[in-house]
Amino acid sequence: MKRYSVFAIAREAMRHHTGWERAWASPLPKSSYDVIVVGAGGHGLATAYYLGKNHGITNVAVIEKGWLGGGNTGRNTTIIRSNYLQDSSAAIYEKARSLYEGLSQDLNYNVMFSPRGLLMLAQTHHEVRGYMRTVHANLLQGVETEWIGPEQVKRLVPIMNIDGPRYPVLGALLQKRGGTARHDAVAWGYARACSAMGMDIIQQCEVTGVRQQGGQVTGVETTKGFIGTKKLAIVVAGHSGQVAEMAGFRLPVEAVALQALVSEPIKPCIDVVVMANTVHGYMSQSDKGELVIGGGTDSFNNFTQRGSFHHIEETLRALIETFPIISRLKMLRQWGGIVDMTGDRSPILSKTPLGNCFINCGWGTGGFKAIPGSGWAMADLVAKGEPGPLAAEFGMDRFREGRFIDESVAAGVAH
């Protein structure tokens, strides 16, 4: 792999950009690998990357039924934050956020991480108390957040109407180190780094079966033939239930659609990420000037990657009181992704009934921000066969044992 640098740009400028190489190879699958990661989204690629970087395991294939980063990694609103209430959530999301800070250097690929700050608006007295509690919890967890009053919110976001009347802004939880990143670049950067370590990224290769013997996985049947493996990591988000069914176990997961949309591009008007959980909408401005807007999930089981129109309408209707500016904006594009929701709205990083098969799923509506931390913890789990400290609490046996990591209660909404 040729490194990207200012000198590379200068060199290529001299020769009409003829020397850029492909960022990652497109090999045919070998007959077997040490580890197969199913799913070349952010989480799967990050798992493979940290398997190589932290554990020296590079005989790895990442197989993907569609194209790289074409699922939820390419469909989210790119928000990165770690202001969670529960300790185990804060630990893994903060690990991810801190890895994002150095990710561009680490991968030699610009993921455009922009720690522009993130506000969670408190628009009811209940939320004020809730976020003050979260600030205190974050202080104990070593996550830097603070509580700010409505005047300071107005200073940070001049386009915001803080007076209500229905949902006045009473203050906000501010995470200054939160922000956004270029979502595709995260997948591409990890893919390029994995490919450079000699791993095979195999796209257009759908898993159709999981072959097993004596409680161990021996390989996967795919549309490109059988591929043997010593260990299997399932990292497929919305289709986790389908792959788990092939492997012979059932997950506490349901798939629903989550939509997002962008407006026409306008001049810079908001330089932080704003989340409004009472009305359930969030918004930031992309580098192109589009307002990137997200809301709650659609509510019924759905695999179609498109949602119901009235949910978008609800999201915009809810945000218009706080952001009157958007009432006259045209919305350009809308899309949906299939998110895997667990019973407690926290992810699953877990061993499975099959000894050498591991699963990473259930990130629901908040997976993008977790990619580096999730990959780090999953690589640990796959390499050692036992969860490390980051993944320890996220085993799927927690549903049987009743020790939930209840972020749905903590956040009041999907997160």
Place this chain on the structure above:
Amino acid sequence: MLILECPYCGVKAEETELSPGHEAHLKRFGPGSSDEQFESYMFARKNPKGVHFERWRHTYGCGKWFLAARCTATLEVFGTYPAQTSEPPADIVAKIKARRPNWEGVK
């Protein structure tokens, strides 16, 4: 937009009138059950990509719960039936089999 016919009041309701209640025909477990049984009732879900039997409530209509057979991959609706039904009625199963010859049946 998803449209379901309420089997009680006969209204063809679109989804803003309805609230989804997820998987139908769950086997409930009470006191004295094992952890595995509770988990299967509370959390483990079929979550199929395809034919799904689910609970819906006609919230902004007659207010009653009913059941629906629907495809989660195409959003096609096969039919609705009253909630006081312990398994999918034969006519709806037949309709699904006609539309989905490869369907494995009620599991």
